[in-house]
Amino acid sequence: MSNKRVLSGIQPTHDSFHLGNYLGALKQWVELQENNDAFYCVVDLHALTVETDPKLLQQRTLVSAAQLIAIGINPDKSTLFVQSQVPAHNQLAWVFECITGFGEASRMTQFKDKSKKGGAERTNVGLFTYPILQAADILLYQPDFVPVGEDQRQHVELTRDIAERFNKKFDKVFNIPQAQIIKSLAKINDLQDPTAKMSKSAASMSGVIELLDSADTTMKKFKSSVTDDGKEVRFDEKEKPGISNLLTIHSALSGKSITEVENDFSGKGYGDFKTAVAEVVISALEPIAKRTNELMSDRSELTKILKSGAIKANQVASETLKAAYSAIGLIS
Ligand code: ATP
Ligand code: LTN
Numbered sequence: 001m002s003n004k005r006v007l008s009g010i011q012p013t014h015d016s017f018h019l020g021n022y023l024g025a026l027k028q029w030v031e032l033q034e035n036n037d038a039f040y041c042v043v044d045l046h047a048l049t050v051e052t053d054p055k056l057l058q059q060r061t062l063v064s065a066a067q068l069i070a071i072g073i074n075p076d077k078s079t080l081f082v083q084s085q086v087p088a089h090n091q092l093a094w095v096f097e098c099i100t101g102f103g104e105a106s107r108m109t110q111f112k113d114k115s116k117k118g119g120a121e122r123t124n125v126g127l128f129t130y131p132i133l134q135a136a137d138i139l140l141y142q143p144d145f146v147p148v149g150e151d152q153r154q155h156v157e158l159t160r161d162i163a164e165r166f167n168k169k170f171d172k173v174f175n176i177p178q179a180q181i182i183k184s185l186a187k188i189n190d191l192q193d194p195t196a197k198m199s200k201s202a203a204s205m206s207g208v209i210e211l212l213d214s215a216d217t218t219m220k221k222f223k224s225s226v227t228d229d230g231k232e233v234r235f236d237e238k239e240k241p242g243i244s245n246l247l248t249i250h251s252a253l254s255g256k257s258i259t260e261v262e263n264d265f266s267g268k269g270y271g272d273f274k275t276a277v278a279e280v281v282i283s284a285l286e287p288i289a290k291r292t293n294e295l296m297s298d299r300s301e302l303t304k305i306l307k308s309g310a311i312k313a314n315q316v317a318s319e320t321l322k323a324a325y326s327a328i329g330l331i332s
Contacts, residue, residue: 002035004144009041012064016210020188020198023252030072038078039141045083049126070291081309088317092136135159140317142175171327186252191225194241212289215282222278233265246277253284
């Protein structure tokens, strides 16, 4: 794939991204910007569906953008912006809400899961309309591809349905995008529970490697990672989920194949292996944390980057919005 328009987004709901986000999704964003016209968005409006202290939301939005730059999203190659700085997202979302069925939105599994977990008290209307705002995020930019994890497949399907319906009923305003389900990259599991995926919402952070963890913390987390009773460093997801997860992490960051890493550690103990994986991770994450901290300590550079991203995003988005408004009969 080359020279296509791609768009993706990530929520600023935590203080740091984790190794799963990085190796499973964000590293691919960096690769995609090389040959494509990429738009990447920190979706702070979506994060409002989870109640957060205003100062914390502001901090997390900035630190999320800073981490994206630190991992290699280059603002000269990609358009990096914050969703709330482009008003067309809300404007188009309303139009889409009026052409989406209540039943259709009720079938979204993420809504069903999250509203079940939170209970009626904590379920806000925003959580219900969340996928419709996501459809607006996507369709405003007329992308060819939307690189996302498997969990977002249904939302991209809804986005396509909304676009097709609009085009058919009114005018052909929207390009129909395809989900590009990120599969080729690693799926990273929790270091304490290597059969569960590494996740921001894990009960304990001791098995979650955050990009902004200190070297000390990272080393400790790897040293206390759960493995098995055996001795052999060998990839076997069934019998050795912990060792297999560590092999995946090492290979993803060192660029060596799993077999090469297995060979490097044949005859060596788990202790040496864990230390070596930690060292590979630390040397990959240290520059990321350093660059993030630099950007966070000089907010003016960061806000300048985001402002210019928002200007570029606004240009594209407002054009699409204008066409959609006009097609549906709103006067200009
Ligand atoms: P939660 O578990 O709280 O829903 P999360 O930690 O899975 O959150 P998301 O914000 O849902 O994080 O994910 C952002 C991106 O990172 C998605 O594209 C998702 O597929 C990817 N991702 C998240 N966790 C992992 C993981 N452990 N391995 C690989 N990719 C992951
Ligand atoms: N719902 C997505 C985040 C998201 C997104 C988007 C992804 C919001 N808007 C547009 C791709 C395109 C998530 O939770 N990962």
